[in-house]
Amino acid sequence: MRFALPLAVLIALLALFAVGLQRDPRRVPSPLIGKPAPAFDLPTIALPGPPGAAPPPARMTQADLRGAPVLVNFFASWCAGCQDEHPFLMELARSGEVRLVGIDYKDAESDLRRWLGRHGDPYAVVLSDLSGNTGIDWGVYGVPETFVLDAQGRIVFKQIGPLTPEAWQRIRPLLQGSAS
């Protein structure tokens, strides 16, 4: 019996690894879930919006995000994952289900304009975090990352990596819950 013990240990380890493979150790849950969004005060970037829309204020703070659920999307023109998620963001913007706020992370404004010009602009408003300090406050460790805020400005969900339709399926009920 004791000679079979090593085999039993191996089987347990293999089961463990099989489960471990399904998970990404780099995905660390955000401690900000359930907390109010960290404070920021960032300049907006003036972009050609839809005709007739009021131009955004010159600067915005976390207080301006309250009132309705909103997706805060940290992105950059230099980021490959952002290009992956971009078509879905466009689709989401067209559906009008939720307001999208983009925070352009460590990016030159001219690059951003060229990038949005080429791929389309899904954002209601784009803020510029040139120094990356807001990203640090929000615990961003790689773009793209998307935070879901409820109407009270609390973070209810964080998506690390591209926003996928699957992730949206998980986010949508959260928004409905917070709206009611």
Next chain:
Amino acid sequence: MSAELGHFALILALGVALLQGCVPLIGWRRRDARLLAFGASAAHAQFLCVLVAYACLTYAFVTKDFSLAYVAENDHTRLPLFYRVTAVWGAHEGSLLLWVLILSGWTVAVSVFNRRLPLEMGALVLAVLGAISVGFYLFILLTSNPFDRLYPVPAEGHDLNPILQDPGLALHPPVLYMGYVGFSVAFAFAIAALIGGRLDGAWARWTRPWTVTAWMFLTLGITFGSWWAYKELGWGGWWFWDPVENASFMPWLAGTALIHSLAVTEKRGLLKSWTVLLAILAFSLSLLGTFLVRSGVLVSVHAFASDPTRGLFVLGLIGVVVGGALALYAWRAPRLRAEGELNLLSREGLLLFNNVFLVCAAGAVLLGTLYPLVLDALGLGKISVGPPYFDSVFVPLIVPLILLVGLAATVPWKRARLGETLRRLRMPAVAALAVGLTLPLAIQGRATLVAVAGTLLGVWAAGTAVQDLWRRVRSKADWRAGLTSVPRAAWGMNLAHIGLGVWAIGVACVTSFGAEKDVRLAPGAHAELGGYTFVFQGEREAAGPNYTAQQGSVLVEREGTAVARLYPQKRLYASQGTVITEAAIHPGPFGDLYVSLGEGYDDGSWSLRLYDKPMVRWIWLGGVLMFLGGGLAASDRRYRLARALERRSAQAAEAAAA
């Protein structure tokens, strides 16, 4: 064209390996000598195939053939030739090709050196090695083919990771793989013994030189890795308890236990099933290391591109290879019988304790490495396990182990008398106490508990080893006759134990007296550390073959006299836009001075990291001494004599049968 040739050679190697794994087994069932002998020919053919494949990939790197995806990913037109050759194993696909090349090389070595082994035994060993090769060829061909083409062909390659553009990279992976892969031979011998049912002193004698050879390369590989990380990563540390470091350290611990338990099995016919289990364990931990590195289940500084399919494949490979071996073990090991009884106060008894400590250490490292994975898999949260855990579990295990080294080398086999043993140990004990208390004071002018304890242990291990050699030499009337009478195995063992002592002294001193400081210095400003004055003299541009650098100049003075001039660099590799720091080190036998360059500021000042690293070289010197000791032990004359003897008796038996 050469890429297709290489790809084809690799497929051919897979076919040959399949035959090598099956035909000798059939021969063993049918007792057919011709089929048994096939294993050696297959091993040679397989080596030729994989050598061709490896040469083709190297050729593609040297000629910058960016039509190969792997070459485009890791080569660059401005990469110096030396690094174009070493870049072959700079990433996943090529390093696996190196792995199978080395595995095949070991197989050929077994087939050449073990011609004198009983035919059945040798054939079974080659069959097991062939079966392992099959697994790795499939892994390469199905998930990680370095010969995949890329279309459209890029005009320029993505370049080798700049951090790997260092002579240390040329040495570290191949030597480490020699060790990892070498344990496959001990594994194959263990499986052959379980299948064939023959496990005796002779089996242990055949297995020992292979195991020691693998162990010495693993030791050297880890030593190179530690040295490379120290000089290249710019943190001034020599060991980080990173998962991938642990992955190489666990097989080392198991392998160290194995070479000691093999000694017991050879000399006394004891611990048989334990030795077999260790042989399986050492190689299994090597495979586990591969899995941890390649699959990305753990976060590590060794950022190989990770891929879940690859992880799943290696997991399957472990399941088949290790699972099969352990099932065989569960079935056959109960039949292995000890040939005597074990007395705890004897060399074999103390070696058993040595094994307990080494295996516990390996288990503790395994637990710490896998713990984050366990918690995550059970959904209990994300954590990381760092040096505080490893230091606090490892130190209590290594301290008694080093004490045992001195004891076990002094105590005779079978049964020892306590009084006699204690009398012999008096000298090393006095030396350890004296040097332990004075050496830290002599080199640093102060003593700490860690420094004294570490030096004491180190001198104890080295002192008992020297005493053993001294007694052996003195046993002859003439010292020249005495020197030549000492077998290489004894020189090797004692040299390795001296290496352990040197390592312990280095570790204790560098952890105790090492100092570091982060400073921001304007040109002309200075900072003090460890009795040295570091004067920052400004910064200028420098350029290398494929990088530009900002190079700081730091003058180090001690009491007004210049000790060293250091030029730390911050290099920009334009091909990838990567910036790496290149630390400047002033090495010395009793300590290093180490400066690495941080950020530059607008006012011309720079942030610098300054380190004083007393005795840090002793850590690697210890590793090199262990390597040399292993080399001496593996080449002991009695292995060759025994082989000749066995061949003669086999010939006599054949003649009698005919």
